[in-house]
Amino acid sequence: MSATMIKEFRLPDLGEGLTESEILSWKVAVGDTVTLNQVIAEVETAKAVVELPSPFAGTVAALHEQPGTVVEVGKPIVSFEVDDAGSSNGGGAPAAGDGSAVVTSANGAPSASAAEAVGSPAKREPNLVGYGAVVEHSGRPTRRARVQATAEVPAIPESIAVPESEVAAERPRSTPPVRKLARDLGIDLEVVPGTGPGGLITREDVQNFTGAADVPAGIAGAPGDRETRTPIKGVRKFTAAAMVQSAFTAPHVTEFLTVDVTATMELLAKLKGNRTFEGFKLTPLTIAAKAVLVALRNNPTLNSRWDEVNQEIVQFNYVNLGIAAATPRGLTVPNIKDADQLSLRELSSALTQLTDTARAGKTSPSELSGGTISITNIGVFGIDAGTPILNPGEAAIVALGAVRKAPWVVNDELAVRQVMSLSLSFDHRLVDGEQGSRFLADLGAILSDPAMVMTMI
């Protein structure tokens, strides 16, 4: 056999106090030859999406985790087959600590306890820069004054006795070596009766407890059977922050208008049969997006921004039209630059491209920034109306409801028509009810009779 050996790459702490990261994708496959520092994977931490460079030159022997898996820091994620002698890793002794190369030879395997200590998330402290991941404390209250309850202490007058609850909240008393022993053995000290002075849990207590099998299931069993707890991170965390910021800085007003869009649906059918639109994806969203852009011409106030820092109102003389998109990684609102300059054909292909890119998770940061107004198409979920929250920094957002057949009064008689609800939220700091209402009325007028565009451009 040639002189090769297997080396593992353990997931490192990629950013000052992180406990886990999600594997987004592998850039290599088993059997691939990799060079030192070649990008092998993309992972998402609580702070950033980063690329992992290979620590070795060699061949990929195994990928231990699937894309989409959240991996604890210190767990092996990939194994390499590398030359025994001329390892590109510098040839020095492998360093201890998380993420270092660990040689899994017969006597080189790390002990279970050492691996446990490396992977233990509870030991991380808040980091230097101050915005690192918040560690979830696992049933370990912070240290507080010890409660003396030893027999030798004279009886305390009842009035100043320590409340029962506080005694219960105290961490079980033990010494650090005993705590480590318990952790190594996988024993929860909360359920170990202490026989030492003041209820101190001794080494013997822990060792004796190892044999005790009848642990009440309610205490020792996994706590997660009836609920699943997912750490708040990535896009979810970002979305939450953006929504909170928007909802609590911009006073939102939402207006509704239900319109008869039969004429628009007829127009859509006509355009689909038109040869110039062959190969283009036309939907109610296409027409509604165009209608929003036309309606903005007479109501530009809705295409503006409140600049708190400079105490100025920014009126955009262009429209970067944001479209809310549900992607595998969560909600994103990419926008179409200078959408007001586009023809219906161009707008149609821009919308198709934008949604395809977003669904593939390949939207670039520049496509996500600089939006001036947004549309959210809740109709695709069969929903009629809602009170959308503004994309931060924008003055208005339109929610498009589902198009459905409904009884409608036409020429004083009931008729079955295609009807759609429009919901408009706007920032009342910049947009008054009058301007918002006029915009929504114009939008409704176009969708109920597209010929009305003639009066607006």
Add this chain to the structure above:
Amino acid sequence: MLTDQAGKGVRHDAPGPEQSAHISLRTGGDLLQLVSPEGERISHPEFDVWVKDVGDEQLCSLYEDMTVIRRIDAEATALQRQGELALWPPLLGQEAAQIGSSRSLRDDDFVFPSYRESGVAYVRGAHLSEIARVWRGNASYGWDPQRINLATPQIIIGSQSLHATGYAMGVQLDGANTAVLAYFGDGATSEGDVNEAMVFAASYQAPVVFFCQNNHWAISEPVRIQSHVQLADRPTGFGIPSMRVDGNDVLAVMAATRVALDRARKGGGPTFIEAVTYRMGPHTTADDPTRYRDPIELEDWAAKDPILRLRKLLEAKGLLTDDVEARVKAKADAVAADLRSSCIGMPDPQPLDVFNHVYSTPNSWIERQKDHYSRYLSSFNQPVEEGAL
């Protein structure tokens, strides 16, 4: 003119408040540039003389240093992603500012860096393992400051400007002609420490150079929010002459630094240099700049890349031969390999090492704590006696 003033002033000749309205402390124009982003040499009547000795060989050598420190930066970033370094503050984009300034220094000058000046440490002669070990968490210090006249990197924003000023005041008392240089960033100019340092440096006309690398971002805070005037206009309020130079132009940085060091040596007091550059990477490996920075801004600055600019100048001069290219690449490869092997092969510190170097002389309190801690550590390997806490 600035160069005529250099060396003439002594402490009591410093302009008093009554004169301050009549002197212009800003020199070199709005942005001193000797090499354009397209790599053309721009002639400057006042500053050309300060780099006239920089010949072909030196230009190639500056190019080598800049390329090597960019490679150190890339390798260290990879080592962090591989779990071999706990953290790394990238210097990508600031190569000209760091090389142009540090290559202007004499060996006996003393430098007080922030945490991002790994390129300066390389030029001053720090070993690669010394640069890496603090970021690996293996030691609380990198190198012996007295050996290379470079203080250990300061993590606290801007406080090294006070250390530099104090050291410079000491140089004055010694009557030496050593100069002192403090590195800090744009964010540090908003800190009290830097402002206090400028007060003392001006009052005592201390031989210190405040070298500010304005890389435009204090983590996620853009410089335009921090200062409504150019950073080079801040020190003039303290009566400190200042220059604003293109920090991606290694020759302009050298010229300005040499002017400032010369003034310091000749008793002309402190100088402030704003080197206008750009942090092209994240603040540290724990940061994601795409969350707060427009990618278009990065593209704009990529067009002004300091190494690319010097390359173009060398190409225009016909200096960038295959031989030079091969030599620079070999050097960068060797340095990167050295950084990697010395980082990975580094022995872990022992728990009791934390007590070393706290005091320079034996100390009973530390000895007692060390004894307690060592007994505590050994208790992990022995059965614990009942009741022992």
